[in-house]
Amino acid sequence: MKTLKCEKLKSAEDAIQWIKNGDRLLVGGFGLCGTPFTLIDTITESDHARELTIISNNLGEAGKGLGKLLISKHIKKAIGSYFTSNRDAVKAWKSGELEIELIPQGTLAEAIRAGGAGIAGFYTKTAVGTKLAEGREEREFDGDRYLFVRGIKANVALIKAEKADTMGNLIYSKTARNFNPMMATAADLVIAEVDEIVEVGTFEAEQIVTPHSYVDIIVLNDRYEKIGGEYIERNR
Template sequence: MKIGECKKRISAKEAVEMIRKGDSLLVGGFGICGTPFTLIETITESNHARELTIISNNLGEAGKGLGKLLISKHIKKAIGSYFTTNRDAVKAWNNGELEIELIPQGSLAEAIRAGGAGIAGFYTKTGVGTEIAKGKEERDFDGETYLFVRGIRAKLALIKADKADTMGNLVYARTARNFNPMMATAADIVIAEVDEIVEAGALDPEQIITPHNYVDYVVLNDRYEKIGGEYVERTK
């Protein structure tokens, strides 16, 4: 089967057309590892996909990954754990140009997992007695205080995998897996950016992490190539 015969394959531009002003997006990545660069780059070129709420561990790095989306003024709010590696995010927040909602990394992962599993929320000791606890429901269990954290879902998830087969099954590249598989369960529409599409049956079933029934669309990365373990933009 040829790559073009993957029924779920669409272009990055077609994928971005599904995003509307004010939408919430789950976006995979840890730092810039496991980030859907092509989809993010395509959003920066759009005029309609603005005032977005981005749910991700961080906002990439300065000028890289979600950092580009921040510079292009497409992000209204960021929900995540670690933003200080991107000086542009800190500057935007200080200037009142970006809303930030901090959530501890483990709580973020569990909230996405809960959202994907249909669980409304959970209680955790993480954050008790800190600024994070302000405005949150608290409850005592066995003499200890816990915070209630709502499960997280979004309209769309933009995730990054190493390969997809023509059915949409996904495999990931080592730590580039990070938040991506959980996010694939917690959105109404899941768009997977991949570096390669292979025939159905070509992937080792034991290596498939995200089954095809979680994936609505597949976008082939055609803007970036991996050189020395790092993605760099292709020369036009």
């Protein structure tokens, strides 16, 4: 596949140099769908960025996606909705090696959207009266109780798109879109992993989900091949 000239294109190794120890990272994906595997693997192989706080729906699966980053001891804290699909995450939390902050899935999505929109926080009924409400600010509106939730922002967002054009406009593949577009609005630096780079003008304006102005760095996926809708790691 021909790689077109793109000023934002960098190698994965160069791109992750922008991630620092202790950074907050927004990482796209739902299960393993829409996960920036190449970027995650490259961080796993590096020693320069540890003590990371990962904000993502889940921590991949055992030995896959963010599950690799957990095993390599790069993650200090995970903020998300669903961690029990990865037995390593449960084990690390039980042993005190991993901090976990649970946020209901819809609340997580709205908190990221709010962060990207410059909204400091919002009130929601979700989790009122549960353990997740303990120690949280509550207010009553029209006779109902609501919890206050801060908007979420991060130092860096690692997102996964299907294609970028040479300016950095992004389109996504079906449900692999998930959290990725909103994460692209809520970080100081956005690194987008894509399967293909195409010429400007290839996309119709209505197809573009993430405009190029949100994207700082593009990395081409050169480690995984999509077979039958699933990404399989190539032999290296």
